[in-house]
Amino acid sequence: MPEPATDMVLLKAAGTPPRLLAKALFLAGLLLLACLASLLFGAGDVGPVRALTWLLGGGDDEAHFVISTLRAPRALIGLTVGMALGVSGALLQAVARNPLAEPGLLGVSAGSAFAVALILVMGASAATLRVGVAQIGALVGCLCVLGVARLRGVDGDPIRLVLAGAAFTGLLGALTSLLLLYDQRAADEIRFWVVGSLSGRRLDDLVAIAPGLLVAGVITLLIARPLASLALGERVATGLGHQPKLIRLLVIFSVALLVGSATAVAGPIAFVGLVVPYAARALAGPDIRRTLWLCLLLGPLMVITADIISRLLVAPSEMPLGVLTALCGAPVLVAVVRARRLPSL
Amino acid sequence: MSTPSDALGDEAAGLEASDLGLAYGKHTIIEALNLSLPQGQVTAIVGPNGCGKSTLLAGLARLHTPSQGHVLLDGQDIQRLPSRALATRLALLPQETHAPEGLTVSELIRFGRQPHQGWLRQWSEEDQCVVAQAMEAADLQGLADRSLDALSGGQRQRAWIAMTIAQHTPLLLLDEPTSALDLGHQIEVFELIRRLAAKGRTVVMVVHDLASACRYADYLVAMHEGAIIAEGDPRDIVTPTLVRQLYGIDCTLIPDPETGSPLLAGIRRASS
Amino acid sequence: MNSYSSSDVAMKRSADRGPTLHGPAHAPNGTWCLAWSGNGGQQHSLLIDRRGLAANLLLALGLMASSLAYLSLGSLTVAPWELIDVLAGGGDPVASFMVQELRLPRLAIACLTGAAFALSGCLMQTLARNRLATPGIIGIDNGATAFAVASVVGIGVVIAPPAMALAGAATATALTFGLVGGGGARGYRFIVAGIGVGAVFGAITQLLLARVSIDVANSAYPWTVGTLNARPSNAVAALALGLPLGLLAALGLSRALAVMRFSESVAKGLGQPVNRRRHQALILAVILTALAVAVAGPVGMVGLIGPEIARYLSSSRSVPIVASALAGALVMVLSDLVGRTLFTPIEVPVGIVTSVVGAPYLLWILLRTSRSLA
Numbered sequence A: 001m002p003e004p005a006t007d008m009v010l011l012k013a014a015g016t017p018p019r020l021l022a023k024a025l026f027l028a029g030l031l032l033l034a035c036l037a038s039l040l041f042g043a044g045d046v047g048p049v050r051a052l053t054w055l056l057g058g059g060d061d062e063a064h065f066v067i068s069t070l071r072a073p074r075a076l077i078g079l080t081v082g083m084a085l086g087v088s089g090a091l092l093q094a095v096a097r098n099p100l101a102e103p104g105l106l107g108v109s110a111g112s113a114f115a116v117a118l119i120l121v122m123g124a125s126a127a128t129l130r131v132g133v134a135q136i137g138a139l140v141g142c143l144c145v146l147g148v149a150r151l152r153g154v155d156g157d158p159i160r161l162v163l164a165g166a167a168f169t170g171l172l173g174a175l176t177s178l179l180l181l182y183d184q185r186a187a188d189e190i191r192f193w194v195v196g197s198l199s200g201r202r203l204d205d206l207v208a209i210a211p212g213l214l215v216a217g218v219i220t221l222l223i224a225r226p227l228a229s230l231a232l233g234e235r236v237a238t239g240l241g242h243q244p245k246l247i248r249l250l251v252i253f254s255v256a257l258l259v260g261s262a263t264a265v266a267g268p269i270a271f272v273g274l275v276v277p278y279a280a281r282a283l284a285g286p287d288i289r290r291t292l293w294l295c296l297l298l299g300p301l302m303v304i305t306a307d308i309i310s311r312l313l314v315a316p317s318e319m320p321l322g323v324l325t326a327l328c329g330a331p332v333l334v335a336v337v338r339a340r341r342l343p344s345l
Numbered sequence B: 001m002s003t004p005s006d007a008l009g010d011e012a013a014g015l016e017a018s019d020l021g022l023a024y025g026k027h028t029i030i031e032a033l034n035l036s037l038p039q040g041q042v043t044a045i046v047g048p049n050g051c052g053k054s055t056l057l058a059g060l061a062r063l064h065t066p067s068q069g070h071v072l073l074d075g076q077d078i079q080r081l082p083s084r085a086l087a088t089r090l091a092l093l094p095q096e097t098h099a100p101e102g103l104t105v106s107e108l109i110r111f112g113r114q115p116h117q118g119w120l121r122q123w124s125e126e127d128q129c130v131v132a133q134a135m136e137a138a139d140l141q142g143l144a145d146r147s148l149d150a151l152s153g154g155q156r157q158r159a160w161i162a163m164t165i166a167q168h169t170p171l172l173l174l175d176e177p178t179s180a181l182d183l184g185h186q187i188e189v190f191e192l193i194r195r196l197a198a199k200g201r202t203v204v205m206v207v208h209d210l211a212s213a214c215r216y217a218d219y220l221v222a223m224h225e226g227a228i229i230a231e232g233d234p235r236d237i238v239t240p241t242l243v244r245q246l247y248g249i250d251c252t253l254i255p256d257p258e259t260g261s262p263l264l265a266g267i268r269r270a271s272s
Numbered sequence C: 001m002n003s004y005s006s007s008d009v010a011m012k013r014s015a016d017r018g019p020t021l022h023g024p025a026h027a028p029n030g031t032w033c034l035a036w037s038g039n040g041g042q043q044h045s046l047l048i049d050r051r052g053l054a055a056n057l058l059l060a061l062g063l064m065a066s067s068l069a070y071l072s073l074g075s076l077t078v079a080p081w082e083l084i085d086v087l088a089g090g091g092d093p094v095a096s097f098m099v100q101e102l103r104l105p106r107l108a109i110a111c112l113t114g115a116a117f118a119l120s121g122c123l124m125q126t127l128a129r130n131r132l133a134t135p136g137i138i139g140i141d142n143g144a145t146a147f148a149v150a151s152v153v154g155i156g157v158v159i160a161p162p163a164m165a166l167a168g169a170a171t172a173t174a175l176t177f178g179l180v181g182g183g184g185a186r187g188y189r190f191i192v193a194g195i196g197v198g199a200v201f202g203a204i205t206q207l208l209l210a211r212v213s214i215d216v217a218n219s220a221y222p223w224t225v226g227t228l229n230a231r232p233s234n235a236v237a238a239l240a241l242g243l244p245l246g247l248l249a250a251l252g253l254s255r256a257l258a259v260m261r262f263s264e265s266v267a268k269g270l271g272q273p274v275n276r277r278r279h280q281a282l283i284l285a286v287i288l289t290a291l292a293v294a295v296a297g298p299v300g301m302v303g304l305i306g307p308e309i310a311r312y313l314s315s316s317r318s319v320p321i322v323a324s325a326l327a328g329a330l331v332m333v334l335s336d337l338v339g340r341t342l343f344t345p346i347e348v349p350v351g352i353v354t355s356v357v358g359a360p361y362l363l364w365i366l367l368r369t370s371r372s373l374a
Helices: A002-014 A018-040 A048-055 A061-096 A108-121 A127-151 A158-182 A184-194 A203-230 A234-239 A244-266 A272-284 A288-313 A321-338 B053-060 B083-087 B105-111 B125-137 B153-166 B183-198 B210-216 B240-247 C006-015 C050-072 C080-087 C093-128 C140-152 C161-183 C187-211 C214-225 C233-260 C264-269 C274-296 C301-313 C321-341 C350-367
Strands: B015-024 B027-036 B042-046 B068-073 B090-093 B171-175 B202-206 B219-224 B227-232 B249-255 B262-269 C020-022 C031-037 C043-049
Touching: A018 A048, A018 A061, A018 A272, A018 A288, A048 A061, A061 A127, A061 A203, A061 A244, A061 A272, A061 A288, A108 A127, A108 A158, A108 A184, A108 A244, A127 A158, A127 A203, A127 A244, A127 C350, A158 C187, A158 C350, A203 A234, A203 A244, A203 A288, A234 A244, A272 A288, A272 A321, A288 A321, A321 C161, A321 C187, B015 B053, B027 B053, B027 B068, B027 B227, B042 B053, B042 B183, B042 B210, B053 B171, B053 B202, B083 B090, B090 B153, B090 C264, B105 B125, B105 B153, B125 B153, B125 B183, B153 B171, B153 B183, B183 B202, B183 B210, B210 B240, B210 B262, B219 B240, B227 B240, B240 B249, C043 C050, C050 C080, C050 C093, C050 C301, C050 C321, C080 C093, C093 C233, C093 C274, C093 C301, C093 C321, C140 C161, C140 C187, C140 C274, C161 C187, C161 C233, C161 C274, C187 C214, C214 C350, C233 C264, C233 C274, C233 C321, C264 C274, C301 C321, C301 C350, C321 C350
Parallel strands: B042 B202, B042 B219, B090 B171, B171 B202
Antiparallel strands: B015 B027, B015 B068, B219 B227, B249 B262, C020 C031, C031 C043
């Protein structure tokens, strides 16, 4: 009987399959655990037991101080940065139709970092200003790489786009180093920031980036559907009544907002935007509307876990977060490249 | 036969495959194949896609190490020959050719002399003679200083064949020398190959198009699924049954009114 | 059957015994043919590429001019005519100290490292048949740096930096080639895999630096971006010994390299044992990179720019080995000169200068219109 089979297919396509929901719940559970671990573990005297005691209502002043002013904001920032980076990776990959398009690899984060280094050298230090500049830098970086690639007809070639991004990142990295050499004071201020880290961030930073993230979130919600049809090709999307150019611009704008915010707080962190959507696609399939939700969970999970490890691995000193994300991101990069046929998104 | 020192001709050499097996890893392409190539003639290897004809050619040219059996050149196993000695007796034009940017035709042809040269013997009268003759044979004199990038497909292919001619070997192996060429350029290349055979060279080529193979080859080797299913003079062995075995099509064969080589007519999918 | 008569050629040969310089009538266009007969009566001949020779001379001249500038410019300017005096041992003692003790050794190191980076870049590009496949881009530099940093910051093992750099370079190379698997060094996949491997080693370097005190990390920082300031003497000695040997070995491979630019089967058809030669060239490139990184850190862009300049100046008949080395030395000397003098009193590490120059160039190569690169 053919009819029930068709119904089944339709059902599967339309609604969220129960297995995906289960996966999402499982990930949410993991994320909660990671957040808890982020509160419990850390350098210094406040060990897991003391921290747990404080969390359960007991405890001492030192634990109170360490957790509420150091670890909790840090976990919260990790959560935010992870979401922003994960989602921005998924968006960028959808719009470039390229599984390797990652804000860190394409020079978006580097553009943002360079912009921040520039204004720091010029003497500014206010957090709000930094966020705005970081977002503008990200926007310029994004437009540069995607725009030039499109102009030269390279955008159809995923691997060449990544190479161009790597060259662009290298250039901006060298320029940033040049700025750091030029101004020792700024160098001390941002040297640790430039490699990407969550240490020493305060909640003020979070407040500063909140508006940008909110706007980006709303845009993402609005364009998720048309973006999914863009995956079928520009012509098909136009045929379905969407405006590919507008969608693309909106996506680039929100990617810039997201990456700029994340970079302003945590510095340039590469590979999160690659690994997270890669894992999300593996779990939920190619539809961007589903992967985005998983990215919201997987992104923070990766960032917070990496942050905990970076705190513990070389305690009492601390390792830049970017190091860990690169260590787990690079193998994913190689895996994507090694695949016989690059899936064009 | 024109001049006494003619780079086009040479003593013939016998190339044969005995019990030859070729494999990519565990994936066997050719098993226990026996073949002896007629000397001083053009042999065409034909067959459907994936029948192993290019693999066979690669095996004959030692690009591919046999998993069993031997390829014998004048009775010697080619695996035992030094690379350079082999290159002075057997020249190969692979399907995939790629030259550095800006290389000119004469520079390319001069590379064909490399197996005959050494560190202290970088250029000789003989080299000069052979290069000039190769250029003449391929009708490239006017193009000697043109960059390869600036040539038409047919001209470029002739330049590559000229390079293999300059290798001055009795044996020439060509892998689909006319693929990606239009009809005019194909004829250009095939006629050059005929001229080489007329000078006494043994030519082996993989050809995609059965009709051209029949028209320009003296000896046809038909392959299917890694085995030779027929070999001999194309006029004798090409039959509707063979065409059907090879390509799964039914057709009528009529002799070319000019040359007598078989032509395919009334082609349709085989009714099984 | 017609047979090629060799007696005819032999007769022509016997006519000109003794060393002669063939004119254009005999030698191929654009070359000089130097011919003589050896002891056993064999004919010997050398083919000299006129354009290649001119390129080498031009680069050598450029290198000499920039060396002069390098020695005279800086915080204390020494006029070129005073230089001769100073180099001869006389002159103003301060100038003498500046030139003899500071600039001259550094100049020598710039030449050595530049030549080594560019030579290994040229070898890698040729054997991978891809201009982007330079050691700096495919992660070999980063591998060497990570291992060398490990020996500098003293993690467990006590091995000299050059040896560690070699181990690192070899590891990174093996990883990159191993990860792309059977596909070989073809195309961009190989390059991106190399970038991935490079990122891992870059992260490891950061990790190592994060474990040591901030002062040690700060002092190691310029070295991780590439500088001529550190120059550990044992590493310099290793490089000074290794570079000439490497250059000779590369020249020995040059005829094989020239045909390896064609597709692999063409090179095999021309009688080159391609796999063996490729391994030799790869090992050579890895060793040269490691030696240079141990001295100067990852100044990888020289490996891209040097061979590009050399190829632009030379003809496409052969692989420009000597020209690459010269061009690399030239680029390194000029870059370090700029880094030393442009922002005085701040000294910009040479690696940053070459990155700022090289990255836009790399972008240009990548975005050049056609797909001819693939």
